[in-house]
Amino acid sequence: MERVLSWLNRPLFPDSMIRIWMAAVVGIALLLVLISVVVVIWWKKKQDDKVTEEPITEHPKTLPELELANLQGIGNREEQQDAFGISRMDRYEEDGLLAVLCDGMGGMAEGGRIAAETVSELVSIFPWTDDSDISGWISQRSTRVFQQFRGYGGTTLVAVLLKENRLSFWCVGDSDLFLLREGKLYGMNIRQEYKNDLLLRALDGAFPIEEAFHDSQAGALSEYIGKEKVNCDYNRIPFSLQPEDVLLLCSDGISDTLTLKQIREAMALSPQVCCDKLEKEILLADKPSQDNYTTIVLNYHGKGEKKINGNKQNI
16 A cells, blocks of 8 residues: 555656646546536537437327117017117218118017027118108008008018218117217117006196006007008108217117116217126116017218317317
8 A cells, every 4th residue: 555655656757746646636627627528518419419409209099980789689578579780880981881680579470580580681672762751662562561460460660871970770569779979878769658648648638647657558669660551760851970979779679678877878889888788788787578689880970070088179
């Protein structure tokens, strides 16, 4: 140690007053200054690069114009008498989309067969050139079924056609068509049941309104495909859809088991999750006489609609 200290205390040059340790201190100080300058220059350059760097943005996820899902269960019945059909999705841009649901009438002959054949025939004639022809086709179909079964076999019907942002529908019987718009649930069709006919007569003063609800035939169908002459409930002018409108077609195995609140809450979910929730609620209800249940869910997102960070934006 003494030798090191002695060496550090030696003159840097002969006859110089500057010692080696002084030069070492100055050298170390200069090196630290140089390192500090380099660090400052590097940090400043890094910050400048951040400012000039192009912002990285997440590419928005493009939604399809239309999403759909379906659900079907047999319930506690011995056979499935509901039927449904959907036109080709790959022809949606050219032809639109047709969705059909029929509920064969229990207790009558061949309800499931009539339902399935009605769905198959209607889907097979799609696409058609004139929507106004379909109510006539439904009348002819009902007459054919009547001629075969003489009023002892039949089915309900709910059919919708989506073309661009226009909705047309045709309904017979008590299967339902619901619309969810901005969180509010709307019934698009009128159930063709004797109860509604009785209510109109009661409002006209024929008997007390309470009797309409307690009549033994209140839940019976006033219209169904299988009558000699049938009245179809349909919209004469196509209904305009808005982005994020949701449509739900269902047999009464769903709408008679669940509350409107349950249906509305399910429709607020994506189509497949909606179907899963509806089935879960039906199974939880555990009705001993649970009917067949079938639904088709359609979520119309609209053209040019995108979601960015969970928010809808038009482009």
